[in-house]
Each structure stands twice: as C-alpha cells, then as structure tokens.
Amino acid sequence: MQRAIGRLNIMVSVINKLTRFVPPRIWQPMVKTGSPVNVFNKRAKLTIMFSDIVGFTELSDR
DSSP: OHHHHHHHHHHHHHHHHHHHHSOHHHHHHHHHHTOOOOOOOOOOOOOOOOOOOTTHHHHHHO
C-alpha cells in the first residue's frame, strides 16, 4: 500500500512539472503509457539579441 502511494506521489509530481513547461500533446502520452520519466531542471546562459532593421516594418507590411 505504501509503495503504491509513493508511486502515485511521484507521478503527481512529474505531471505537475510537465504541465508547467511542456504542451499536453507531448506529456499526455507519457502519462497514459506509464513509462518511466525523469524530469530535471538545467540552468544555462542565454543570449538574446534585439535588432532594429531600417525599413523592416514597411517591407513586412507589403
């Protein structure tokens, strides 16, 4: 009984993490099949570039 409760708690934790970051069409099949899933966080450096291209708005409107 305790083992089943522990497994259920793990599944609920995984589903909660998946639903925050992954579209349902990806996580629902994993949950339905009951296959093992490892969820982890990873920090990474990210570079974002903003650019103002002269005349782009007019070009894209055409």
